[in-house]
Amino acid sequence: MLYAQILNAVMLGCTYSLVAIGFSLFFGVLDTVVFCAGDVAIFSSFSVVFLVQLIGFYNIFFGLFNPVAALLLTVIVAAIFTAILMVLLYQLVIKPFENKSSLMPLLSTIAAGIALRELIGIFFPEGRNPRSFPELLSNERILQELPGISWRNAIIIVATILIVAILYWFINKTKIGLSIQAVSQNREAATMVGINRNLVIYVTFIVGGLILGFGGFLIGSYYAVIRFDLGAGFGLKGFSAAVVGGLGNVYGAIVGSMLIAFAEVFVTAYIPGGTAYASIAAFVLVLAFILFKPEGVLGNKSVEKV
Amino acid sequence: MKKRKFFVVCAILTVLLIFGSVSLYAGGAQEEEDAVKIAFIGPLTGPNAAQGVGARNSFLMAIDEVNNSGKLPYTIEVIVLDDESKPGTAASVAQMAVSDPDIVAASGHWNSPCAEATIPIFKSEGIPFIVWGAISPTLTSKENYPYVTRVCPTQAQENIPLAKFAMEELDRQRWAIISDTSTYGKSNTEAWENNAKEYSGVEIVSLDEIQVGTTDFRPILSKIKNRDLDGVYFGGVVMEGALVRRQMVELDMEDTLMVGISGIVDDKFIETAGADAAEGVVAVKPGKDISRMSGGTEFVENYKSAGYSEPFGAYGPYAYDAAKIITTAMAKVGPDKNKLIDAIANIEYSGLLGTTSFNEFGQTENVVSTIYVVQDGKFVPWYESDYEDGSLSLPGAD
Amino acid sequence: MTENKIYTHKIEKLLPSLGVVVFFAALAVAITGSLWSTLIILIGMTGLLIYGEKHGQVDRAYIRVEERRSSTLTVLIICIVLLPFILKGNSYFLHIAVMAGIYAIVALGLNFQIGSMGQVNFAPAAMFGVGAYTSAMVTVRLGASPWIGLIAAMIVTAGMGIVFGFPALKTRGFYFSLVTIALQTIFILLVVNTEWLGGPNGIPGIPAFSLFGQSLKKSGMLLGTPIPYQMNYIYLTFTLLLLLIVISKRLYSSRIGLAWNAIEEDEIVASTQGINLTKVKLLSFSIGSVFAGIAGSLYAHYTSFIGVEDFDFNKSLIFICMVLLGGMDNPIGVTIGAIMLTVIDEKLRIFADYRMLMYSIILIVVLVVRSQGLLPKRNRKYPLGEEN
Known part of the structure; x- marks a missing residue:
């Protein structure tokens, strides 16, 4: 059971972490919390549903796509939609x-x-009802001996790691990525050395939008059922994870997500009658961090700017 | 000079306002017509909108039928009100309803807290109130009789047959319970637990309560997976129910039986859980199956031809009969709320649900439930299914 | 020209009373009228306020009110006394007015945090709920009088305000907002999971206030026409509202109000100026919470049933909307904002699907176009008595 619960927690942490990274990325550059990240991710899930229907339509009439290409196309287009929305x-x-x-x-x-949530509810056909998310990633086990590791779960974990790795490369090795770091460290100094702050902000929002777009796809795949108002919950959990990890620190966001996910899963699994209090446990953790270690797990203790 | 301009604007506005109010008052006085109105309240938006909208359509259909038949010398107008599943909103719209002197009767609510909030309001104004969908037992009581009556069964009445079916017919003994923390989920779960414990040998292995909107049930399911379960009882509605079933299958628990209540008897459940995963899920729904109701097929046809796009849902027939009970009473004693109170409480009405009459608490004595099972992507009444004659077997059957 | 001036002057003296009358007439038409007349009135009022603000008339009106305070107050009280009658004695219209009054009280309390101190508290609905639940528990479970319930609600919310305010000592900005969001969520979860508090079923059968042995929930007769019981609650709610507006205004002009504003500007500078941050901040939360507690108690004993759905995060957001729309740190503005939003909300019942969308759009538009609110903060004017 311990093995299964650890796996559950890791998977839950993965679904939180991309939203949390979004929060941290925006906070780093803008010094402000973009609270609609959860809803943006769910918007991406709905875009995928929409696109799959569209592609299904094309497949029937034109036989255009092979499944893998269709999947990639769907996810990328949904992520681009999300990036546009973010901008x-x-x-x-x-x-x-x-x-x-x-x-x-x-x-x-x-x-x-x-507004985003309500617009999905109003304008998406039957938007207020739960809808099934297309099973794009196979739920078959990779190895019969290994329970719980299905293709889908493996892809979610690998995709999360891959996205973080690409983000690491982008932030540390490209010029624009370094500019993002510069702006988030010191806005005035960055402007002084000739960094175009507006450009940096736009790039951050595009990158953040893409990450949230992939996040929405992974969330949808993992739960297989989505509803217009799920974004509120994911937003709250994502933001909490970002705070626990240290706002503005992208890697902290992952650590925070895992901490929160583990807290929730283990309260449910090992405390009798704890299920009802699982969310409370997560929030109590957040409160404790805010009050006693506001810089989070990985954040730098910053000196108050006066 | 600017000052004066401001005064002029103010003065004009005052004059306009005075005229406006005077004309409104005058208009209000002229409005008096011989209208007979009844109020319908239900959750038309918010999390339980599906239940409320189906019931509203059925209610409106019933009143349209009465109006078109010409049996009553007046036309009845339905005031449709939305409680959003929130007691505060419900109280507000109930105030709106009782402030209209033409309203002679009302029917409402799927959410028990909303009914708790509005019943005192209707009672204090002496308006008869029929509950079409709220299931808390306390709504109908000695104090509320004869003002409040209920056409649908209470949570206990729904869960008694389900427990009997699961324990006696299926002979399952070790149960895990997952329920949501809404009134609906909690009160159903309580009723189930109390009923189940009366059977010897039955053991409730675990009880997990989740918030509405929870998406991840894997920690709970992993926890109960190896506890040698005979079945999982789910007290809640479609979204969470579908997620539970889906994740059960994912965690190799497809051989564990899942039973549920009327909240999951909905095609949406099968659609979102997936037909394969949902196969063999057992659920109870109050009332006979629509095809076995007298006039049931006619009701389905009329509903379709009336052009309602939403399904009538589990409570449509109840709302329909509630409307018919009000109009039948009206035909007897006329549109007078004081007379209607007793007329409704003492009615014996044969309709879609069979013969409805109310006991000394105002609760319907006509209580039937049907056990359904998912077979080939559809909820099929147990007695018509291939599971009943043994050609298919339920998950976990020996 | 001189004649003209005197004439103007006379009218100007009447301006405050006239304004009060116009406001109440507009309110009455807005509540009783159709959706369109309500919208026209509200847009008209908004326009007038913004116009008056831009051209300085609102400032002059303030001066006039100060000059003729007693007469304005008299007119105001007369208007409140007449309010049930100009609402045609219709129980639903009276209900709207009562709810507007109750929400205005919560918004006034919230204003101490958002308006005065610039800390966005996302848990006013939870505090409103704490008040309502305390009062309900004291009366239903312990059988005490609702008045005791009201006092208990005030005491408990004052304490809870300090608990909620404690994080504000250590954090601010987003961190503080997140804390309040977490507390709001925890409040809902705790109530739902606690059987003793009624859980998801809520608490039915809360008794009504009674005065001199007369229940306020008794409909009366006046000159042969029945008057709904809501009239009693209008008088009770608006008396309290008036009292709390006066308290808010006093606090605003006091040293405490100044200290709150100083904290909003810059906490560190404020503390170097000798402001005791702990005391002043906790005071803001405590007083604000007591306001919400009073409103919660009124609500519980007015509707006789409370359920946890009425105190959720969306309700908090609506309260924040009221403060922002009305005008930060201006009690009169906040009251007007609360009343306007309550009335619109009731009128838009038929569009319930679009309600939250409407609130979110109002919030964004107000923030972008007029972040100071309809009736913004006023400059403090202190008499120069000592120097002269």
Whole structure:
């Protein structure tokens, strides 16, 4: 059972971690919390549902795609949709508050998240009902001797690691990635050495949008049932994970996600009657971190800027 | 000069307002017509919208039929109100309903807390109220009689036959319970637990309560997987139910029986869980199967031809009969709420559900439930299924 | 020209009273009218406020109110007394007014944190719920009088305010907001999982307030026409609301209000100026929570049933919307914002599917277009008594 529960926790952590990375990435560059990340990820899940229907339609009439190409195409197009949405959201609800109190983008992105959720509910056909997510990743076991490791679970874990690895390469080895780091470390100094801050912000939102897009796909695949309002829960858990890991630290986000996932799973599994309190356990963990170690697990203890 | 402009604007606005209010008052006075209204309340938006919308359509259909038949010398107008599954909203719309003096009767609610919130309001205004879908036993009581009556069974009445079926017919003994923490899930689970324990040898192995909106049941399922279960009872609705069944199959628990309540008897459950995974899931739904109801096929046809796009759901027939009970009583004593109270409480009405009459608490005495099983991607009544005659066997059958 | 001036002056003296009357007339039409007339009234009022704000009339109105405080107050009280009658004695319209009053009280309390101190508290609905549940438990389980329930609610929420405020000592900004979101969620989960608090079933049968042995839930008769019991609650709610507005305004002009604003500007500078951060911050949460507690108690004893669905995160967001729309750190503005949103909300019942969408769009539009709210914060004017 321990083995199965560890696997459950790792998988749950993976579904949280891409959303959490989104939070951390945006926070690093903008110093503000983009609260609608969870809803953006669920938007991506719905895009996948939409695209699969569309591709199914093309397949019937034109026989155009082989399954793997169709899968990749679907996921990439959904991620691009999500990236476009993210940039739009930046323009509409984050940019107007550039130099104002940082609480305003927090409020406006929460509102944008609700608006997004409600728009899916209203405009997606039967949007308020739960819908099944197409089974794009096979649920067959890879090895009969290894229970729990299906192709899908393996792909989710590998994809998460791969995305993080690409992100690592992008942030540390490319010029624009280094500029993102520079801006998140010191905005004024970065501008002074000639970094185009606007460009950096847009690139961050595109990258973040793509990550959330893949995240939405993985979430949808893992649960196989999605609903318009799931984004609120994932947003909250993702943000909590980012805080536990240290806001602004991308790797911390993964650690935070795993911590929260393990807390939830193990309270459910090993405390009698604990299921009802699993979410509370996660939030208590967050409260403890905020109060006693606000810089998170991996964050740097920053000196208050006066 | 700017100052004066402001005063002018103010003055104009005041005059407009006064005229406006006067005309509104006058308009209000002229509105008096001979209208007979009844109110329908249900969750038309929010998490339980599917239940409320089907019931609303059925209710409206019943009233349309009465109006078109010309049996009553007046036309009945239905005021449709949405409680959003929130007691606060329910209380608000109930206030709206009782403030209209033309409203002579009301029917409402799928959520028991909403009914708890509105019953005092209707009662204090002396308006007869028929519950079409809320299942908490406390709603119908000595204090609320004869104002409040209920056409649907309570949670206990739904779970007694299910427990009997599972323990006696299927002879299952070791159960795990997963339920959501809504009133619906919790009260059903409680009723099930109490009923199940009355059978000798029955053991409740575990009880897990989850929030509505939970998506990951694997930790719970992994925990109970190797506990030698005969079955899993799920107290909740479609979304979580489908997830539980799907993840059970994923964790190689497809040989464990899952039983549920009316909340999962919905084609959406099979669609979202997948027909293969859902195969062999047993659930109970109050009332006879629609094809066995007198006039059931007619109801289905009429419903289709009326052009409603949403399915009528588990509670459609109850709302339909609630509407018919109100109009039958009205035909007897006229559209007078004071007379309707007793007329409804003492009614003996034969309709879709069979013969409905109310006991001294206002609870229907006509209680039938049907056990369903998923076979080939459909909920089929047990007595019609291939499982009954043994040509198919349920998960985990010896 | 001189004649003209005197004439103007006379009218101007009447301006505050006139304004109050216009406001109440507009409110009455907004509540009783159809959806369209309500929208026109509200848009008209919004336009007038923004116009007046831009051209300084609102400032002048404030001065006039200060000059003729007693007469304005008299007119206001007369309007409140007449309110049930101009709402045609219709129980639903009166219900809207009562709810507007109750929500306005919560919004006033929330304003101490969001408006004065710039800390976004996402848990006002939880605090509202704590008040409602305390009052309900004290009366239903212990059988005490609802008035005792009200006092108990105030005491418990004051304590809870300190508990909620404690994280604010160590954190601020997002961290603080996340703490309040977590507390809001924990509150809902705890209530749902606690059988003693009614769990998901809620608490039915909460008794109504009674005064001089008369239950406030008794419909009366006046001049031969029945008057719904909501009238009693309108008087109770609006009396309390008026009292709390006065308290809020006093606090705003006091040293405490100044200290809150200083914290909003810069916490560190504030503390170097000798402001006791701990005390002042906790005060803000405690007082704000007591307001919410009073409102919760009123709500519980008014509706006679409370269920946990009424205190969820969305409700918190609606309260935040009220404060932002009305005007941060301006009690009158917050009250107007709360009343406006409550009325619109009731009028838009038929569009329930679009309600949360509407709130989110209002929030975004207000933030982008007019982040200071309809009736923004006023400059403090202190009399220069001592120097003269």
